[in-house]
Amino acid sequence: MEPTVKTAPKPASPHPLLRAPVRAFLSIVLVLLVTVLMLWLFGAFHAKVGMQPAAVPPQPIATGAATVEVRKVRVTDSETASGKVTPVHEASIAAQIMEKIAELNAKPGQQVKKGDLLVRLDDTVLQSRLQQAKAMLAATNAAVTEAKGEAERSKQLAIKGIVSKSDLDHAETVLKTAEATRDGAEKAVHEAEATLAFATIRAPMDGVVIDKHAEVGDMAKPGQILVTIYDEMQVLANVRESLIGRLKEGQSIEVQIERCNLTCTGTVSEIVSEGDPLARTFPVKVVGPCRPEVRKGMYAKLVIPLDSIELLVIPRSAVIRVGQLDAVVVAEGGRTERRTVQLGRTLTVDGREMVQVLSGLREGEHVTDAGNVSPAPAAERKAPGG
Numbered sequence: 001m002e003p004t005v006k007t008a009p010k011p012a013s014p015h016p017l018l019r020a021p022v023r024a025f026l027s028i029v030l031v032l033l034v035t036v037l038m039l040w041l042f043g044a045f046h047a048k049v050g051m052q053p054a055a056v057p058p059q060p061i062a063t064g065a066a067t068v069e070v071r072k073v074r075v076t077d078s079e080t081a082s083g084k085v086t087p088v089h090e091a092s093i094a095a096q097i098m099e100k101i102a103e104l105n106a107k108p109g110q111q112v113k114k115g116d117l118l119v120r121l122d123d124t125v126l127q128s129r130l131q132q133a134k135a136m137l138a139a140t141n142a143a144v145t146e147a148k149g150e151a152e153r154s155k156q157l158a159i160k161g162i163v164s165k166s167d168l169d170h171a172e173t174v175l176k177t178a179e180a181t182r183d184g185a186e187k188a189v190h191e192a193e194a195t196l197a198f199a200t201i202r203a204p205m206d207g208v209v210i211d212k213h214a215e216v217g218d219m220a221k222p223g224q225i226l227v228t229i230y231d232e233m234q235v236l237a238n239v240r241e242s243l244i245g246r247l248k249e250g251q252s253i254e255v256q257i258e259r260c261n262l263t264c265t266g267t268v269s270e271i272v273s274e275g276d277p278l279a280r281t282f283p284v285k286v287v288g289p290c291r292p293e294v295r296k297g298m299y300a301k302l303v304i305p306l307d308s309i310e311l312l313v314i315p316r317s318a319v320i321r322v323g324q325l326d327a328v329v330v331a332e333g334g335r336t337e338r339r340t341v342q343l344g345r346t347l348t349v350d351g352r353e354m355v356q357v358l359s360g361l362r363e364g365e366h367v368t369d370a371g372n373v374s375p376a377p378a379a380e381r382k383a384p385g386g
Contacts, residue, residue, distance in 0.1 A: 067331045067366040070357065073313055073349050077306040078254075081284070083237025085257070085298040087230030088287060091205065093118065095220035096198040099126070106212045106227045112203040118227050119201040121220060126199055130192035137189050140182035147175035207231040210296065233290040235266060235300045238281035243304050247271060253286055254303035260293050313354040316346065318367045328360070328367045336368060 103120035112118070154171035157163040210228040220226060235255055239247065247253070247268055255266045266288030275282035286302060320327045320338075327340045341360030346353065361367070 066369045068315055068318055068369065070312060070314055070361045070363055070365045070367060072310045072363055073354070074308050074310050075347060075349075077309045078303045079243060079306060080256075080301040080303055081237045081239040081243065083235045083284075083286075083300050083302060085233050085294055085296055085300055086236045087296060088232050088234045089205065089207075090210070090228065090230040091207070092225045093201055093204070093227045093229070094223055094225045095119075095121070095201070096222055097121065097126075097195060098219065098221050099123070099199060101214055101216050101218050101220055101226075104212065104214065104216050104226075106209045106229075108209055108211050110209040112207060112209060112229060114203055114205050116203045117200065118203055119214075119220075121199040121201075123196055123199040126192070126196040130189070130196055133185065133188040133192040137182065137185035140178065140185040143178040144175070144182050147171075147178040151175045201226065203229060205229070205231055230296065232287065233294055233296070234269065235286045235302065237284050237286070237300070237302045238276070238279065239284045239302070239304065241275060241280050241282060244271065244275075244282045244284075246304055246306070247284060253305075255286060255288070256301045256303060257294055257298055258301070259298050260291070262291065262294070264288065264291075311344070311347070312357045312361065312363060313347070313349065314357055314361070314367055315369070316353040316355050317369055319343065319355060330361070331366045331368050 099121035101119060102122045104118070105116070106112070106118045151168075151171040151174070154163055154168045158165065158168040207229040208231075210230055212227050214220065214224070214226045249268050249271060251268045252265055253268055254263060256263050266286040268284060269287045270285040272283040272285075284302065314328065318328055319341075320329070322340075325340050326343050327338055330337045330339050339360055342358040344356030344358045346355050348354065
């Protein structure tokens with residue numbers, strides 16, 4: 001009889017419904033561990049210098065530090081209209097005859113006066129034609145003089161009955177033919193003189209040469225532009241129809257030329273009556289004294305005055321730049337406090353550069369001049385735990 005061997009029973013496996021929650025819990029724990037590790041690697045648990053600056057306790061006002069009152073000023077509000085610099089008058093000077101260019105007295109930027117010689121064409125052939133026309137005119141004048149004398153003699157002889165009526169008519173016909181030939185010769189002389197004048201091209205007005213389009217030795221053709229000049233400059237801007245009512249002809253207006261860093265005063269010379277129905281703008285022309293550095297095509301802006309407004313302002317010198325923020329040192333009760341502010345436009349008041357304060361200060365408060373305030377100690381700029 002063989003002995004009986006007893007085996008231990010196998011442990012019961014977890015129920016399938018219990019496996020899912022366990023796996024989900026382990027997944028969540030794993031995700032949290034990975035997230036915490038990444039944050040630690042990126043330094044999220046380390047103190048950042050300058051991220052949360054320590055509050056600077058009020059400090060006594062530095063000796064000799066000047067204080068300025070935060071005040072309101074009334075200024076005229078304005079809007080701008082974009083435009084460009086264009087000539088008031090521009091002349092494109094072209095040749096009227098076909099001849100070779102013998103002389104060219106023009107270069108870009110050159111100042112010229114009305115009547116100055118710009119281009120001279122080769123006039124050798126034209127001079128010859130004029131002399132021929134004048135010689136023909138002299139010959140016809142002589143023929144007229146001879147025909148007049150012959151006609152007068154025939155008339156006297158006809159009265160005496162020596163010559164016939166037909167001979168008198170013939171003499172008068174010869175005279176009329178000679179006079180007609182003389183008239184044609186006179187017109188030929190005038191035409192030759194006019195053609196010769198086309199060989200000398202002069203400036204039609206005072207102005208500046210924009211460009212030359214030919215060189216000495218080139219063959220000029222009728223209609224070919226040789227030189228372009230303009231007189232004074234103007235600003236041509238497109239103004240919104242909501243602002244057009246604030247402008248009138250003869251009005252003085254501020255003009256800004258950004259390329260030259262120039263601000264000047266012009267005069268509204270023309271407001272075009274017909275506007276652009278799509279853009280809802282009207283062209284406005286502004287003229288005035290213009291500096292030599294202002295050139296055709298430059299970008300310009302018209303500063304159109306609106307109603308007057310009040311602005312809260314402080315001197316630009318009272319502003320401290322702290323990173324990306326603007327701050328001021330407020331003086332109150334014999335002590336100072338640094339405060340961040342939000343700034344707006346820059347303007348000039350009583351000859352001093354001022355800046356608009358949008359938030360952070362109230363009217364009547366006092367700020368110190370940043371140039372006369374000692375900087376905060378390094379320990380005060382440290383972040384907690386840094």
